[in-house]
Amino acid sequence: MHTPADRIPPPRTAATPAAGTSVELFSGGGGLALAMHRAGFQHLMCNEFAPRACETLRMNSEALGRPQLIEGDIATAVTDERLAELTGKVDVVAGGPPCQPFSLGGDHRGHEDRRNMFPQLFRVVRGTRPKAIICENVRGLLRPSFKPYFDYILRELEAPFEQRVDGEVWTEHDERLRKALRGRGGEPSERYVVKAIPVNAANFGVPQVRYRVIIVAFRADLSVAWTPPAETHSQALLELAQSTGEYWDEHPEAPRPDTPGGFVQQRLDGGPEDGGTRRWRTLRDALKDPMPLPEPINGKNRAGFTYHIGIPNARTYKGHTPNRRDWPAKTVKAGVHGVPGGESVIENDDGTHRYMTVRETARVMTFPDTWKLDGPRTEQMRQLGNAVPVLLGNVFADSVAAALAANIEPERRVDERMA
Known part of the structure; x- marks a missing residue:
């Protein structure tokens, strides 16, 4: 939980x-x-x-x-x-x-x-x-x-x-x-x-x-x-929470999967990780905590949030797959030219794709919403990708x-x- x-x-x-x-x-x-x-x-x-x-x-x-x-x-x-x-x-x-x-x-x-x-x-x-x-x-x-x-x-x-x-x-x-x-x-x-x-x-x-x-x-x-x-956190407990429905109860806005377990079949390098006493946190968790981030507007910030500008129509291709909301985000990368996955893409609940905003990426890196970042979007994402x-x-x-x-x-x- x-x-x-x-x-x-x-x-x-x-x-x-x-x-x-x-x-x-x-x-x-x-x-x-x-x-x-x-x-x-x-x-x-x-x-x-x-x-x-x-x-x-x-x-x-x-x-x-x-x-x-x-x-x-x-x-x-x-x-x-x-x-x-x-x-x-x-x-x-x-x-x-x-x-x-x-x-x-x-x-x-x-x-x-x-x-x-x-x-x-x-x-x-x-x-x-x-x-x-x-x-x-x-x-x-x-x-x-x-x-x-x-x-x-x-x-x-x-x-x-x-x-x-x-x-x-x-x-x-x-x-x-x-x-x-x-x-x-x-x-x-x-x-x-x-x-x-x-x-x-x-x-x-x-x-x-x-x-x-x-x-x-x-x-x-x-x-x-x-x-x-x-x-402190466990992949197995996330899979369990999704199988029992507890996870979906926490996120009633999320589309429930047709089969028990939801995303438990997703493959990550290294396989299941069973340590910890709490479930893995997901991208959806990050977008709602400490307060829900509204869906971004294309081309401008939403009121009350900085660096939260929508960019639609992101492309996905081999080696550049999107982040699923009900799983932890993929590794945030610095966006170095030629590095696959250097741009973070998110899959919407309706199956469409868009680029993650800088603020969403900062949430995934567990920076507070008050954290400021200098430079254009590419530079801000580079700083986040290189951060701890x-x-x-x-x-x-x-x-x-x-x-x-x-x-x-x-x-x-x-x-x-x-x-």
Whole structure:
């Protein structure tokens, strides 16, 4: 059953206890930045390269806690001197290095692609020495052809101070990392305990099938005990609710299927997913919660809603099928030229098709309706497609905040008593 607990948390207030401080990298459209702030983290700095995305962050500055925005290429804008000022002051470094090198929708150039920003992430970690790291990226990192390099990335994060030297190919550096980590030597404050968790956002209440990898790391000297958050939503329970009719009772406006089970025969990569205690949220759920979105009008906004402009007569073809309303939306993509499904299409109850509005897409990404987006439609959709769903980010930000509080706050209280 769909409950209010599925919704994204409310904005922080002055009374909300602070979880700590954070540095947000590759901020993009602000999904993870918003999630971190709502979990109680104060952003000491946000960095983003794309001018339109930077303007989006400025437009939503209040919702993000008014962070300092550093605009520009991380390699030059986020200087070592700036990082030195933050050393010892950062609890969490969060971000998703640009996903194109590893995206299943891209051309799979992987680690040879100059857009690989993981080295910059490691530089920031060395400069700030955070207590924890949260990193989101595409499931393409798990492709068999990329696995050796992905394992190398994880080892780099385990030992970020074992730096790659000029002229050293990554395989040589990886061998040095293996030896260093096998020896169990090194300063614990310069090592991290790393976990990589494959996730489907739908299993955490996001109304979208979105496969990603979340990497979480804690500094080794802190001995933080952390268990990945459990899945909360289930494909099987959605199928059950549709079979029993409970789902259709919740949505009386929806056309009921002629056969029991409705959409249970829809095939998704990976098959049924049975974890969680609540049913998957559907596109229809998203369009009605927290308040129903009216059907869009072609060419103009509906009163009371922004970015909700209808575009009719969308085409469907092989590799570009529509979103069904009574199933989680397909993965929102950035609309990169040549990537199948880069434009999101929705099937109406009468069988016709239209393009999803930007506001509908933002709902699927669990952004609040107050969230602003800069640029034309294509740019707004690109920002949404590259973002972390706010609710998914919240789950992991809250989990990391709780682990830091449970493992570190007692030590602080002891230190204060002894002072």
